[in-house]
Amino acid sequence: MDTTTYSKTLLRFGIICCACGYILNNFFGTLLGIFIFLYLYFIQDIAYLKIEGKLEGTLKERQCSKIVFKAHGGNTIPALDFSSPHGTLSYLLLKGDNWRYIINVIPFKKGEFILDVKGKVYDIRELFSEDYSNSFKLQVEPSVEGLKYHIEKENQLTLLSKGTPDPEIGELKLYEVGDDPRRIDWKRSLKVNKLLVRKLQHLEDRSIYLLLDVGSSMRRFAKRDRNKLDYALSLLLSILAGIKEDLHIILYEDYRIRKKYLFRKVGGYPKKDIFKKILEDLEDIKTVPLEKYIPNTRGVCKGYKNQIDLPSIVRGNSGILQCAKLLSKMKIGTVIVITDLESNILPLFKSVDILSKKGFKVVIYALYTPSFNLDEKDLLEEDILLKLYKHYKNREKIIKNLRRRGAIVVDVSYRDSIKDILNKVNRRT
Structure with missing residues (x-):
């Protein structure tokens, strides 16, 4: 059994008390020193520095699996490290009635997995310690x-x-x-x-095309802390984190392409620099606050034309349609569109048709506007509730139409976490 720094400090203090009591003829100093010696002796005698480790959980090959190491040992404090030659891992200590380590493991291969546990076990007062070393064998399931x-x-x-x-x-x-x-x-x-x-997959990597709608409907908000553009940018950043192929980002408005970016995978590219450029270009975009949000029930938003300056609009032209025509001349890949389905929907239908016929895979993240602009108290108004129902039914038809044309549509609510959204599309691709 080893002594800790606390125990050594207490022992030295006891010696000093005895020495001072002897030199100064102080009975109480000597008595205090003797009491400290007896305290350390009896604590060491009764300290039981043994723990029983137990593992719970299953491991799957090449997947992040969670296992729990429970340390049972009465009045003990474990300080353990975990390692394994058969995988990568990280762990977190949780305190409670029993000490638990939550271990996240990614095994390299199926079969036997050895987890090495080493460290020290302290008594509840942290005066004495003892080395702990053990190995556990687990079976890794195929995946x-x-x-x-x-x-x-x-x-x-x-x-x-x-x-x-x-x-x-x-x-x-x-x-x-x-x-x-x-x-x-x-x-x-x-x-x-x-x-x-x-x-089936092509022998060459597919390019990724990210299209972000920054049109008038995306700029409008009734709740400042629920701005659709901010949410769309967060989603865009999360998608960027998992992309390793050639990357094209296009910002489009109702009637034009606003900005194009091209990033090639050769040598890699810093994702922070990409996002910084996009933020700088979006600084000129003015958001439009609304006094009150009224759900759109027409399916084709016509009121946005007078909210932005349109000096060079060509009749029948559209930002998303320009994007589709541009991409149709480029290398086949995956097109990811982030929009709210609130502006003129007909050009989006036509764009999906063009891209699908060319062999592109189209994924649409459709932001559900009412979730960004309405609270539960707003639903008490009968007029709002009625329009919300019509908006929902109309939106449902739009999404079914897009899926029928070959697009993968992920319905995105304000309350959805980014991780859940990305999991949705992974399940559908």
């Missing part, structure tokens, strides 16, 4: 992510040895209604007890 990783690795080896990998096994995904049953990979499906489908 879809693990299979994807190993297939990718096989493809890289094939590319080095033969020159070209088979595009049929470039990626796996869970089977969904509508997928071709002939693409089911039965061998790998049996390993994880789930139907897996082989996805």
Whole structure:
């Protein structure tokens, strides 16, 4: 059993008390020193510095899994470190009736996983300590992510040895209604007890095109802390964090393209610099505060024309349509549109048709405007409630129409967290 700094300090203080009592003939000083010696002796004698560790949770290959290490030991304080040669991990200590460590683990491969636990165990007064060392064995279950990783690795080896990998096994995904049953990979499906489908992918990376609507409907707000543009920018930044391909960002208004950005993946590009440029360009955009928000029930917003300066508008032209015509001449990839579906919707329909026919994948993040502008107290007004219902039904038709044309539409509410939004689109792609 080892002594801590506190114990050594207390011992020295006891010696000083005894020495001072002896030199100064002070009985109380000597008595205090003797009491400290006896206290340390009995505490050391009764201290039980043993803990029993228990692990709970399951591990999946190449997936972030959560396991809990519970330290049972009565009046003890554990100070432990966790490590493993079979994966990366991070951990957090939670105090309570029992000491618990929440450990986030990403195992490298399926099979045996060894978790090494080392550290010290202190008594409740932190006067004495004892070394703790133990190892735990866990089993890592196979997963879809693990299979994807190993297939990718096989493809890289094939590319080095033969020159070209088979595009049929470039990626796996869970089977969904509508997928071709002939693409089911039965061998790998049996390993994880789930139907897996082989996805076709191009041998070259697909470009990513981010289109952000900064038109008049996106600028209007009734709640200053719920500005749609600010929310859209936060969503844009989160999407940027996961993109490694060539990146094109286009800001468009009702009748024109406002700004275009091109970032190539060669050498990488700093995401903060991209976002800084966008923010600088958006400083000139004036938001429009509303005294009261009234849900739009017409499907095609006609009132925005007199709210912005339109000196060079060509009849029948549209910002989103200009974007679609521009992208149709570029490399095929994935188009991500962030809009609120509140402006003229017909050009958006036409744009989706143009892009889908060219082979682009179209993903639309549709911001639900009422969630940004209405509170529960506003719903007490019968007129607002009626218009809100009509707005909802009309919006539902628009989204169904877009999906019928081949677009993936993610309905986004103000209360949705960015992580949940990105998970929605991952489930649909």
